[in-house]
Amino acid sequence: MPVDGPKDAGGPEDAGGPKDAGGKPPPKPCPVCGKPANPATLPFCSPRCRDVDLNRWLSGKYVIPGRDTDPEDAE
Ligand SMILES: [Zn+2]
Secondary structure, eight states: OOOOSOOOOSOOOOOOSOOOOSOOOOOOBOTTTOSBOOGGGTTSSSHHHHHHHHHHHHHHHTOOOSOSOOGGGOO
16 A cells, blocks of 8 residues: 655654743642632631641541551551
């Protein structure tokens, strides 16, 4: 099967224009409610959400579910 037309190979690659490096990262949404975070209460949108997340974290980390000791915790 003859290839019709010359193949354009080895062209100079245009490697983009000036990259915008070192810019400000995009604001992350509040992990609790998804609203844009407030700079005063990063990464949350409000002290309320910060408190909500803190409570979740504490209840997930420090509340012992039934057992006193976990044998899997030993190394
Ligand atoms: Zn929030």
